[in-house]
Amino acid sequence: MADCIVEKFYQKMKHVNFETYGILDSNNQIHTLGTDSKIIGRIFEMFAQPILEEIATELNMTLKTPESQTVYPDFVMFKEEKPEEKIAIDIKTTYVSTDQSIIKFTLGSYGSYMRNNTKNIAYRYTDYSKHYVIGFIYKRNDRAQESRVYKYENRKEVIFPYTNVKYFMEEKYKIAGDKPGSGNTENIGSFPTRNFLELQNGQGPFSELGQDVFDIYWKYYPKYRATEKPYTSLSEFLVWLPAHIDSVELLHDFDADIVLGNIEKYKGQHS
Template identity: 65%
Template sequence: MEEFLMSEFYEKMEGVNFEAYGILDSDNRIHTLGTDSKIIGRIFEMFTQPILSEIAQAHGMLLKTPVSQTVYPDFIMMRDEASREKIAIDVKTTYVGGNQSTIKFTLGSYGSYMRNNTKNIEYLYTDYVKHYVIGFVYRRNGAAQESAVYDYSRRDQVVFPYRDVRYFIQEKYRIAGDKPGSGNTENIGSFPTRCFSDLREGRGPFGELGVDAFDLYWKYYPKYRSPEKAYTTLDGFLEWVLQQNGLSLLHPYDHQGLLERIADYQKRHK
């Protein structure tokens, strides 16, 4: 049922104007956004919500945000509350210095709901059949002001804090890398690339290995403070997993099929 999401998202996003002046108060004054990346990230999230709502409604589905802002995911698309085929959608934002800069995202925790079905997540992790990331990449505008106030009639003088906005939607496992998003947190990192189309097309290593390999890799990835680390790289994981018996996930999976995909992957990447 989720096949429609990517194509319809791109179609509807074509008409979106990302030029947000700021916050308009009741005295018709604009408070500009400033350059804080968290605020800009929230702005892009606000641009996506009505698009996702339109898509959900067109398919007889609901779009919901979690009760708590600190749990996964940002948006949930579902038929109803009891559905075991929910779609998780997270919005991620990063900025780059130039077109040849490395693009990197953090993609959420590997130490919580991937290991504990109810931890830091709305509903159960096993209630979701797909996990998507909507990613925004932008360049900072050096001419932008920090937060300033303008009369609405002077809105044409506002300098937008971002430019060259690019976006994609892709399944999380297809853009995930084999390293945490930062050194001292338990967050999954995307695979680093200078080529934006790599993210749009989902050309990460788990795109070849499959979603079960992604789930296993990050479920068993050593926690930050673990004194012993069975593996910290994809190559190390591929060797480690072949030596294990009875590795479990929160959902059923085809272990033999996974081993066959690993063998094919290793042949292609000798």
């Protein structure tokens, strides 16, 4: 079912026109968006939501947005008869300056629901069977007008605030890296890459190691103000985990032998 959601997402997004003039008021005047990343991020959410609603309808699923905007995820999709197999969908946006810029996203907290199960999340973390990220990447158009007003009939004069929009939908663990998204917050960072296709194809390190290794890594990753830090990189973690596997706990059951086997296989391929 989850793979079907991704397939339908790409099919439908091919027909989306991202050119946005701005906000139309009741006097038929257009207020331009400018290049504020928060506003542009919200615009991309508005493009994605009706697509997700169409997909949910076609698959006889329910799409919900959490009552609070401050909790994870942005959207929840599930079948009414299988509410314990929810699918989390988070929308992330970033911009690049050139085709060779490093692409980076923040992918949500590692200090809350991954450890607590109910903190800052709609429903329980263990109610979700999949966690997806829809990522939008764009180039900011610095020629765009900040807070200008145009008559609707003059809309062709508006300079769009972004260009070269690319997007992907992939499982979170497959695009996650081993470092926080920024130095002083407890957010997971995506793996750094200059190649958009590596994100679209989910080629991060945890795509080889598996979802359980990702969960363990970020559940036990030291918080920003922690005085003891057993590891701060994947290479250190791969040494730490085998020695501590007997004391490691997740919110869900996992097979320690499979986890260790994935780690040994990963070491063999990347030594």
